[in-house]
Amino acid sequence: xxxxxxxxxxxxxxxxxxxxxxxxxxxxxxxxxxxxxxxxxxxxxxxxxxxxxxxxxxxxxxxxxxxxxxxxxxxxxxxxxxxxxxxxxxxxxxxxxxxxxxxxxxxxxxxxxxxxxxxxxxxx
Numbered sequence: 001x002x003x004x005x006x007x008x009x010x011x012x013x014x015x016x017x018x019x020x021x022x023x024x025x026x027x028x029x030x031x032x033x034x035x036x037x038x039x040x041x042x043x044x045x046x047x048x049x050x051x052x053x054x055x056x057x058x059x060x061x062x063x064x065x066x067x068x069x070x071x072x073x074x075x076x077x078x079x080x081x082x083x084x085x086x087x088x089x090x091x092x093x094x095x096x097x098x099x100x101x102x103x104x105x106x107x108x109x110x111x112x113x114x115x116x117x118x119x120x121x122x123x124x
Contacts, residue, residue: 030055030067054078 019026024035027048038044054074055067064070 028052030059030070032067051078 016026019035022037024037025041025044027034027036027045029048029052034048036044036048051074054077055070058073058077059065059070062070062073064073
């Protein structure tokens with residue numbers, strides 16, 4: 001039995017080496033191994049870990065064992081988080097834009113008042 005585990009580990013190591021040579025990253029998501037390609041291996045690994053964690057959380061809170069169903073529910077959770085963060089970003093961005101507009105308007109008013117004072121001093 002130990003020999004079989006060692007051989008499997010060696011096979012995995014070979015697969016990881018081949019993947020690295022081809023620019024791929026091997027990740028494990030919900031007990032499934034995937035070879036993914038991208039420019040940033042660490043980023044891909046973080047994304048895979050996030051998806052794996054989300055799938056495991058969904059699985060722990062539900063009674064389903066169907067991995068496709070777990071994946072869809074995890075995707076819905078991630079999409080909900082994304083939508084919430086986008087709405088928050090839009091709200092903050094809108095507030096910032098409004099604040100910038102108010103600041104520019106106020107700066108324009110102050111510049112106008114300063115110009116009036118300077119003109120009065122030249123005349124007077």
